[in-house]
Amino acid sequence: MLARIKQFLGIGAKPKEVPKEEVEKVAEEKAKPRIGYVHLSGCTGDIMSLSENYDILAELLTNMVDIVYGQTLADVWEMPEMDLVLVEGSVCLQDEHSVKELKEAREKAGLVVAFGSCAATGCFTRYSRGGQQARPDHESFVPIADLVKVDCAIPGCPPSPEIIAKTVVAVINGDMDYLQPMIDLAGYTEACGCDLQYKVVNQALCIGCGTCAMACQTRALTMTDGRPELTSARCVKCGICYVQCPRSWWPADRIKQDLGL
Amino acid sequence: MVLGTYKEVVTARSTDKEIQKIAQDGGIVSALFCYALEEKLIDGAVVAGPGKDFWKPEPMVAQTADEILAAAGTKYTFSPNVLMLKKAVRQYGLEKVGTVAIPCQTMGIRKMQSYPFGVRFLADKIALVTGIFCMENFPFASLQTFISEKMGVSPELVEKMDIGKGKFWVHTADDVLSIPLKETHGYEQSGCKVCLDYVAELADVSTGSVGSPDGWSTVFTRTDAGETVFKAAVEAGVIETKPVDTGKFGLEILTKLATQKKEKAMKEIDRRKSMGLPVPYKASSEKEDPLANV
Ligand SMILES: Cc1cc2nc3c(=O)[nH]c(=O)nc-3n(C[C@H](O)[C@H](O)[C@H](O)COP(=O)(O)OP(=O)(O)OC[C@H]3O[C@@H](n4cnc5c(N)ncnc54)[C@H](O)[C@@H]3O)c2cc1C
Ligand code: SF4
Ligand code: SF4
Ligand code: SF4
Numbered sequence: 001m002l003a004r005i006k007q008f009l010g011i012g013a014k015p016k017e018v019p020k021e022e023v024e025k026v027a028e029e030k031a032k033p034r035i036g037y038v039h040l041s042g043c044t045g046d047i048m049s050l051s052e053n054y055d056i057l058a059e060l061l062t063n064m065v066d067i068v069y070g071q072t073l074a075d076v077w078e079m080p081e082m083d084l085v086l087v088e089g090s091v092c093l094q095d096e097h098s099v100k101e102l103k104e105a106r107e108k109a110g111l112v113v114a115f116g117s118c119a120a121t122g123c124f125t126r127y128s129r130g131g132q133q134a135r136p137d138h139e140s141f142v143p144i145a146d147l148v149k150v151d152c153a154i155p156g157c158p159p160s161p162e163i164i165a166k167t168v169v170a171v172i173n174g175d176m177d178y179l180q181p182m183i184d185l186a187g188y189t190e191a192c193g194c195d196l197q198y199k200v201v202n203q204a205l206c207i208g209c210g211t212c213a214m215a216c217q218t219r220a221l222t223m224t225d226g227r228p229e230l231t232s233a234r235c236v237k238c239g240i241c242y243v244q245c246p247r248s249w250w251p252a253d254r255i256k257q258d259l260g261l
Numbered sequence: 262m263v264l265g266t267y268k269e270v271v272t273a274r275s276t277d278k279e280i281q282k283i284a285q286d287g288g289i290v291s292a293l294f295c296y297a298l299e300e301k302l303i304d305g306a307v308v309a310g311p312g313k314d315f316w317k318p319e320p321m322v323a324q325t326a327d328e329i330l331a332a333a334g335t336k337y338t339f340s341p342n343v344l345m346l347k348k349a350v351r352q353y354g355l356e357k358v359g360t361v362a363i364p365c366q367t368m369g370i371r372k373m374q375s376y377p378f379g380v381r382f383l384a385d386k387i388a389l390v391t392g393i394f395c396m397e398n399f400p401f402a403s404l405q406t407f408i409s410e411k412m413g414v415s416p417e418l419v420e421k422m423d424i425g426k427g428k429f430w431v432h433t434a435d436d437v438l439s440i441p442l443k444e445t446h447g448y449e450q451s452g453c454k455v456c457l458d459y460v461a462e463l464a465d466v467s468t469g470s471v472g473s474p475d476g477w478s479t480v481f482t483r484t485d486a487g488e489t490v491f492k493a494a495v496e497a498g499v500i501e502t503k504p505v506d507t508g509k510f511g512l513e514i515l516t517k518l519a520t521q522k523k524e525k526a527m528k529e530i531d532r533r534k535s536m537g538l539p540v541p542y543k544a545s546s547e548k549e550d551p552l553a554n555v
Contacts, residue, residue: 049381117379160381181376203539204451207398210320210341211369215380225401226339226450240379246368247452250541252555255371255463259484261266 032063036082037070038105040098041125041141042089045158046116052161053168060168085109090118090125091147093140099147106148113152114186117238119144120153121191124236143189152182155191157217157238181249191239193220193230201227205247212241263519263552265462267481268488270512272473273495273502285335285423286470287478289500290361290391293466295326296494297359303388305349306359308332309340315416316408317401320345322353335393337422338401339450343369350386357388363395364458371463389490392461394469394479396424396453396522403448407431412438425470454529455540457554459519466491472505472515479505479515523552 037047051057067073068080085105091098106112117123122143130139144150154167170178193216200206208226220234221241228241242248264270274287277295284291294306310321310332318340323329343366349358362370367390374384399407404422408414412431421432428439461467465487472479480502482488494500505511527545534544545551 154378156379160377160379162377162381162384166377199539204533205455205540207365207450207452207456208339208341209366209369210344211366211373213341213344214347214369215373217379223339223341223344226341238379243378244369244373244376244380246365246372247541250368250555251372251375252553255375256266258375259371259463261463261483 032066033083034068034080035065036068036079036085036105036109037073038085038087038101039071040087040089040091040102040119040144041095042116042118044088046088046118046156049116049156049158049161050164053165056165056168064172079104079108082109084111084113086113086115087119087144088115090122090141091144092138093142094130094135094138102144102148111151112144112148113154114144114150115154116159117155117157117191117236117240120150120155120185121189121237121239123157123191123238126237145186145189150186152179153185153188154182155185155188155239155243157236157240178254181251184249185243188239188243191242192237193228193232193235193241195239195242196221196228196230196245199242200245200247207247209246212245215240215244262550263516263523264460264481264512265458265467265483265554267483270479270481270505271502272477272505272511273468273480273500274477276499276501280330280333281476283330283333285333285421287468287473287476287480288333289466289468289478289480290393291329291333292499293389293391293490293494294323294329294359294361296497296499297389297490298324298326298329300493300497301357302490302493303355303357303359305353305355306361306389307342307345307349308361309336309342314401316404316419316422322349322355324353334421335423337399337424338404339398342366343373346370346387347380347383350383356386358386359389359391360387361391361393362461362464363393363398364461364463365395365452365456367392367461367463368458389466389486390464392464392467394460394467394471395456396459396518397449397456398453399445399448400450403445406448407440407445411440411444414438423470455526455533455542457523457526457530457542457552459522460515462554471518472511474510477503479511520552527551 091102114120118125125141128141196212210223212228213221213223218234218236220231221228275292280288280291297303305322305324308323309318312319316336318336320340320342342360349355373380377384408416418433419431423430427442429445430439465484466482468478468480482491495502530540530542531544533540543555
């Protein structure tokens with residue numbers, strides 16, 4: 001996995017803090033990475049969030065990458081070979097087109113990224129039980145990792161513009177250390193607010209900091225007696241509370257680097 | 262380095278008599294926030310404000326000096342301050358937020374800033390994280406046990422609580438009571454037992470009582486932002502400083518306590534890992550510096 005990402009980035013060892021001019025130079029010299037966007041069952045929030053990065057996006061889209069596939073993004077029908085594909089949305093098992101597109105994306109892309117919580121964890125599509133117009137048979141929506149191998153995940157409902165920008169910068173700089181948690185998160189496909197109880201409180205790890213309740217976008221979490229309390233009817237199973245909890249995983253070195261400590 | 266990376270360490274206190282009177286130690290947290298508010302370096306600060314029950318704090322967004330002062334003093338139970346940061350920005354519309362944070366809260370904040378997966382437009386609005394030292398924290402019921410049962414005081418009479426010199430202290434209007442710290446053992450929250458940070462290593466500025474005389478605080482400036490605010494507050498005369506005691510009652514005791522906390526936590530981390538329990542930190546065999554907060 002690591003080797004494949006490195007190959008994609010065209011690096012052997014990880015370079016340190018590359019200055020901007022140099023990045024641009026390398027980007028000019030190297031063939032531009034070919035990126036695809038596959039939109040399955042999601043609300044388009046993820047790509048909206050991406051497009052909020054106006055300041056870096058122009059440079060990115062014009063000079064650093066080639067968007068070679070994607071509804072509304074590229075005028076192509078046949079899926080080409082891609083270095084990286086971002087997949088938004090979960091996959092509906094009854095929808096043969098979605099299943100086929102996802103499988104094809106896996107075959108044609110070097111790296112598959114589950115972009116946003118629907119692709120990564122299923123998110124609110126986990127609640128689907130079918131029986132709705134126009135396709136009452138569309139019942140089962142699962143994270144894409146249930147069907148294909150996923151290389152890295154960027155959860156969020158939607159992922160913040162900032163995490164997208166940081167990820168892009170890390171990819172361009174070949175900063176593997178920054179991407180490692182996202183590689184690890186590819187395996188986190190069954191998410192729920194109750195993870196806080198199972199994986200933090202039950203494991204004698206919770207310290208009542210309130211980060212989970214701060215991070216929850218649906219206000220499904222409150223803090224009661226210093227512990228998170230879940231209103232499950234509000235939970236969309238995005239997994240963000242657990243992902244942001246300081247007791248789930250701890251990126252100490254990156255934090256120190258970011259703070260200059 | 263058990264005291265974390267820092268630029269400078271000093272002994273300091275607020276020069277404001279009112280703050281001196283109500284603050285836990287040197288009033289550094291309150292003085293810094295009041296100064297930063299006044300100078301518009303922040304437009305609000307998250308603090309542990311009074312809650313419905315005596316000594317059970319509720320995080321609150323303070324936007325005036327009076328509100329900062331109403332939250333002064335240490336409460337030895339949970340105040341999930343990190344939760345309020347988003348409200349400070351979304352509901353109160355703040356652009357530059359300060360917050361007081363015990364070390365583990367600092368960790369939640371810093372992780373969010375480095376990896377803001379699901380948190381939008383907040384990371385860069387955190388302008389000042391004032392960290393406070395922390396050995397452990399207690400569920401509210403544990404506090405009730407100490408105060409009501411072990412000391413026989415009713416909570417509404419308590420004016421101040423403190424931990425120091427091996428004891429848990431309670432001040433009332435006309436009495437000072439204490440129990441030895443070993444009587445509090447077993448009442449801490451379990452999550453603290455794997456905590457590797459005593460002195461808020463990731464804050465902009467961190468402060469605590471240990472290492473300085475009564476009524477004064479020990480202060481570390483850590484980040485550039487922290488150094489700038491603290492120096493400005495000293496220059497403006499709202500905080501006075503003196504050199505920190507490097508001897509037995511100064512940095513020596515602080516270093517000793519930090520080391521003890523980390524060594525104990527490492528033992529517990531290794532023990533839990535050997536049982537197959539999850540811990541987000543590395544086992545001692547996996548890291549270069551066994552006492553680093555990684
Ligand atoms: C649980 C706990 C354990 C501590 N353990 C130690 C220790 O072992 N050694 C040591 O030297 N110092 C310790 N401290 C710090 C110390 O008690 C003082 O809070 C610190 O020195 C700041 O004092 P001050 O006079 O500068 O602050 P003040 O001006 O009195 O302000 C204190 C600030 O802390 C906030 N606060 C109070 N309680 C909490 C809480 N539970 N969570 C988050 N914020 C809170 C208040 O809202 C206020 O803004 C601990 C603090 C806490 C909360
Ligand atoms: S984020 Fe903090 S309060 Fe929430 S589960 Fe994790 S440790 Fe507990
Ligand atoms: S509690 Fe909130 S953050 Fe956690 S999974 Fe549910 S919706 Fe997402
Ligand atoms: S000991 Fe650590 S985990 Fe416990 S309250 Fe203090 S900072 Fe938080």
